[in-house]
Amino acid sequence: MCRWLAYTGEPLQASTVILDAQHSLVAQSLDSPLGNETVNGDGFGFGWYPENAHAGDAPAFFRSIEPAWNDQNLRELTRSVRSPLFFSHVRAAAGPPIQQTNCHPFRHQNWMFMHNGFLDGFAKMKRDLTFAVDPSLYPAILGTTDSEVLFNLALTFGLTDDPIAAMGEAIRMVEAVGRERGIAFPMQGTLAVTDGVTVWAFRYSSQGRTRTLFHSVDVDTVREMYPGAERLKLFGSRARLIVSEPLNNLPGVFNAVPESTVAVVDASGYHHEPFLAPND
Known part of the structure; x- marks a missing residue:
């Protein structure tokens, strides 16, 4: 069910991780060893905050229904854009049609959101x-995915004020509605949300068997571990990556995010917080 990455730190040429890494996101779109689906070819998205963006500025977007590996525009764009914070996502459609409005990430003002996973039995809950989405947000739902509805539910519950609490409330509503309809495990997924400054990455499923999620370790630590790795020179000391699966095979570079956890990435680095717990 899809693959994604989030980068934050010193401005970075986006192709460095989307195209050029050993197991880049585009490589994962063709071959995803840790994914539920090996191929993620049902469109992609790239959302970024410009290098000279100010707090509160909206991100720019490029989304397409083309397979990521076959889109020359994605290559041109990611080799031209340098950004201090960007999201990218490759999609494996699980039901909703392949159309541009169903490609991640999604945007609201200065906020971005993306999801790997699904709401089981979404047709029964939709x-x-x-209808629980705030009426002021409803007109902005342009696609047909469960992910976009989940994002707007979290916005309804106050995402822009408290992302962790709002996402928790949205997911608990999904679980309550799903179980009323006999769905044992309504929520599955890893989620990323940002306001352009901080990134929140959630790993949670109702069953407690969530899709994989990793984040990179401190770049200076990695340089000490691998002093001969030339590619590390491309990254500043504040570079942080959160990924569905590691971008290389170097041991110790990426750590798994635990189940029922939110990894928060800000100017101070990473910290983890417990996030819900199955069947609470």
């Missing part, structure tokens, strides 16, 4: 969940 009406109740969609």
Whole structure:
């Protein structure tokens, strides 16, 4: 169910991780060893904050229904854009049609959101969940995915004020509605959300068997571990990556995010917080 990455730190040429890494996101779109689906070819998205962006500025977007490995525009764009914070996502559609409005990430003002996973039995829950979205947000739901509805539910519950609490409330509503309809494990997924400054990455499923999620370790530590790795010179000391699966095979470079956890990335680095717990 899709693959994604989030980068934050010193401005970086986006192709460094989207195209050029050993197991780049585009490589994962063709061959995803840790994914539920090996191929993620049902469109992609790239959302970034410009290098000269100010707090509160909206991100720019490029989304397409083309397979990521076959889109020359993605190559041109990511080799031209340098950004201090960007999201990218390759999609494996699980039901909703392949159309541009269903490609991640999604945007609201200066906020971005993306999701790897699904809401099980979404067709049975869709009406109740969609009608729970604040009426002022409803017109902005342009696609048909469960992910976009989940994002707007979290916005309804106060995402822009408290992302962790709002995402928790949105997921608990999904679980409550799903179980009313006999769905044992309504929520599955890893989620990323940002306001352009901080990144929150969630790993949670109702079953407690969530899709994989990793984040990089401190770059200076990695340089000490691998002093001969020339590619590390491309990254500043504040570079942080959160990924569905590691971008290389170097031991110790990426650590798994635990189940039922949110990894928060800000100017101070990473910290983890417990996030819900299955069947609470």
